[in-house]
Amino acid sequence: MKEIARWHLVSAEFARALGLHDVPLSRLRQPAAKPDDPNESAADKAKKERESDTLLKSVELQDIDANLSVRSKKPIPLTVTTPSVRGTVTMAPDAIVGLAAGGLVPAGERPRSRPGLLRPGGLHAISLDGVNFDSVDLTVGSATKATTGDIHIERLTDSFLSIDALYPPRPQTLNARIARAVAHDIHWDLAPKPPKKGP
Numbered sequence: 001m002k003e004i005a006r007w008h009l010v011s012a013e014f015a016r017a018l019g020l021h022d023v024p025l026s027r028l029r030q031p032a033a034k035p036d037d038p039n040e041s042a043a044d045k046a047k048k049e050r051e052s053d054t055l056l057k058s059v060e061l062q063d064i065d066a067n068l069s070v071r072s073k074k075p076i077p078l079t080v081t082t083p084s085v086r087g088t089v090t091m092a093p094d095a096i097v098g099l100a101a102g103g104l105v106p107a108g109e110r111p112r113s114r115p116g117l118l119r120p121g122g123l124h125a126i127s128l129d130g131v132n133f134d135s136v137d138l139t140v141g142s143a144t145k146a147t148t149g150d151i152h153i154e155r156l157t158d159s160f161l162s163i164d165a166l167y168p169p170r171p172q173t174l175n176a177r178i179a180r181a182v183a184h185d186i187h188w189d190l191a192p193k194p195p196k197k198g199p
Contacts, residue, residue, distance in 0.1 A: 006031060007023075009023070024072070056108075057165075057167055057168075058108075058109055059107055059166055059167060060166055061105045061166060063104065064101065064102055064104060064123065065102050066099070066101050067099070068096065068099045068100075069097050069098060069099065070096040071093070071094045071095075071097075072095065073093055075090050075134045077089075077091075078090070078091060080138060085138055086138070086139050087136075087137045087138035087139050088135075088138075089133065089138070090133065090134040090136070091133055092132035092150065093132075094132060095131065096128070097128075097129045097131070098130070099126075099128050099129075100127045101123040101127075101161075102123065103121075103122050103123040103125075104117065104119070104121055104122070105123070106163075107165065107167075108170070122160060123163065124159075124160050126160065127157050128153070128155070128156035128159075129154070129155065130153065130155070131152075131156070132150070132153075133148070133151040133152075134150055135147070135150065136151070144188075144190055145187070145188075145189040146187070146189075147186075148183055148185060148186050149183070149184035149185030149186075150183075151181070151183040152181070152183075154180040154181070155178070155179035155180065156176050156177070157177050157179075158176065159175060159176035160174070160175050161173070161174045162174075
């Protein structure tokens with residue numbers, strides 16, 4: 001058994017996690033750092049980091065049957081860092097209400113000894129009573145800028161999210177029916193194109 005991540009919970013959080021299986025999302029976003037070994041060489045530390053990365057890539061979630069709500073009194077900032085998009089998406093208080101989903105999310109790199117999956121990766125039967133954002137501030141590509149004010153989405157049904165890997169996450173497509181969605185202060189600044197050169 002190998003440790004993948006650890007969290008330090010204060011007493012009230014621990015009691016709630018033990019009794020209600022409930023942990024604040026803000027806590028899960030910040031795993032505790034593993035203590036450094038002063039006698040460990042730089043080469044050994046780099047080797048452990050590679051082993052940890054390999055272990056994370058082998059993690060997958062099977063037989064998912066989720067019923068989730070994310071409620072908070074304060075906004076929840078989420079950092080987006082991918083090769084094509086970077087920036088911040090800020091969830092509003094009571095960000096997610098009544099999310100239900102089932103399915104599986106495959107590992108990024110499955111060990112050969114592990115039995116094959118019986119079906120493709122993805123989350124099906126996704127339903128959502130509501131999801132709320134305070135703001136979006138993203139840079140797409142090298143210079144295209146997308147920002148918004150608050151966004152409210154209600155009653156998402158008949159949804160399917162195909163995803164090829166848990167870590168690094170590789171979502172592919174999302175099909176969904178949305179009853180109502182409202183967004184304010186949308187700004188989309190396209191990256192400037194260089195002038196065409198003459199013949």
